[in-house]
Amino acid sequence: MDRRTWFEKRTYHHGQFADIDALVAMKKSQGLKVSVCLPTLNTASTVGETIRVFRTELVERHDLIDQLCIIDSRSTDGTIDIAEAEGAQIFFDDEILPGFEPGTGKGEALWKSLFVLDGDIIAWVDSDIENIHPRFVYGIVGPLLADLDIGYVKAFYERPLKDGDVLKPTGGGRVTELTVRPAFNLFYPDLAGLIQPLSGEYAGRRSVLESVPFFTGYGVETGLLLDIYREFGLGCIAQTDVEIRVHHNQTIESLSKMSFGIMQTLLRRLERDGKLEIKTEPQTVYNTIKRDDGDYVMRQSDIKVIERPPMRSVPEYRER
Numbered sequence: 203m204d205r206r207t208w209f210e211k212r213t214y215h216h217g218q219f220a221d222i223d224a225l226v227a228m229k230k231s232q233g234l235k236v237s238v239c240l241p242t243l244n245t246a247s248t249v250g251e252t253i254r255v256f257r258t259e260l261v262e263r264h265d266l267i268d269q270l271c272i273i274d275s276r277s278t279d280g281t282i283d284i285a286e287a288e289g290a291q292i293f294f295d296d297e298i299l300p301g302f303e304p305g306t307g308k309g310e311a312l313w314k315s316l317f318v319l320d321g322d323i324i325a326w327v328d329s330d331i332e333n334i335h336p337r338f339v340y341g342i343v344g345p346l347l348a349d350l351d352i353g354y355v356k357a358f359y360e361r362p363l364k365d366g367d368v369l370k371p372t373g374g375g376r377v378t379e380l381t382v383r384p385a386f387n388l389f390y391p392d393l394a395g396l397i398q399p400l401s402g403e404y405a406g407r408r409s410v411l412e413s414v415p416f417f418t419g420y421g422v423e424t425g426l427l428l429d430i431y432r433e434f435g436l437g438c439i440a441q442t443d444v445e446i447r448v449h450h451n452q453t454i455e456s457l458s459k460m461s462f463g464i465m466q467t468l469l470r471r472l473e474r475d476g477k478l479e480i481k482t483e484p485q486t487v488y489n490t491i492k493r494d495d496g497d498y499v500m501r502q503s504d505i506k507v508i509e510r511p512p513m514r515s516v517p518e519y520r521e522r
């Protein structure tokens with residue numbers, strides 16, 4: 203499928219899937235189960251409402267979600283108690299597959315969650331969304347139920363940027379525009395039609411998700427796109443407009459670190475895909491410079507992205 207055709211055929215709007223009972227009927231006739239999992243790390247102010255909305259609308263009122271859970275990395279702000287009180291199942295990534303060298307960050311949590319989730323269709327939704335709505339789930343699950351050729355669906359939206367108390371309509375998604383989109387245009391132009399390649403809301407068939415590696419940290423979204431594209435082709439990927447998403451905008455320093463992890467992912471894939479030869483091992487120590495009382499100080503942190511193997515190659519998973 204060429205990229206223009208892809209853009210026309212594989213770009214949806216959440217409104218096309220708003221008849222949730224019709225989705226439930228498709229789910230049942232196909233004999234599928236849907237798991238929704240929220241990665242959580244200190245998102246106490248938003249996780250409760252997210253679970254409540256999904257539970258009341260998509261578990262109780264309509265039978266779309268069969269498993270609703272969080273995958274947590276030891277939140278300390280009450281996230282876990284709130285999630286439990288709202289009825290979510292709780293998983294901790296550090297308790298899953300303890301035989302692997304420890305990894306960190308969002309990608310580690312998602313990969314581990316694949317080990318414990320039951321669904322044939324799995325949707326991950328960020329837990330820091332401030333304008334949560336059921337469309338963040340049915341918008342990305344809908345295309346998978348409606349079209350068997352689709353294996354992976356990403357949400358896209360406008361990204362407002364909070365500036366103090368002012369909410370500017372655009373300007374969010376800075377890492378997308380400054381790192382991932384330029385890189386895709388340079389080396390993977392087929393993927394340039396993805397409107398929000400880094401969106402944190404995506405759903406996939408287990409058969410697809412268990413076949414690809416996962417990168418730890420913030421490299422996970424970029425890695426999944428590149429690997430699903432390579433293994434299954436552009437036609438397997440779709441995107442759904444879920445309109446506006448408001449979340450916690452990170453500082454430019456945090457985004458700089460995020461970009462560092464994503465660039466590690468991109469470089470590894472460029473090399474594997476024969477697009478670039480890297481002659482030195484990329485460094486994983488990130489130096490940031492801070493202004494402290496009129497002086498500049500240099501700080502170091504280690505941001506190492508690890509590539510986790512496809513889940514279906516893990517013996518414990520196959521046993522399960």
Ligand SMILES: Nc1nc2c(ncn2[C@@H]2O[C@H](COP(=O)(O)OP(=O)(O)O)[C@@H](O)[C@H]2O)c(=O)[nH]1
Nearest residue numbers: 241242243245273274275307308311328329330
């Ligand atoms: N379990 C887990 N979740 C994480 C971790 N890091 C981030 N998250 C969650 O992943 C989602 C996206 O992370 P966030 O920092 O908001 O990234 P951004 O939206 O790209 O700025 C949020 O719901 C976070 O709570 C982690 O180390 N472990």
Ligand SMILES: [Mg+2]
Nearest residue numbers: 328330449450
């Ligand atoms: Mg966020």
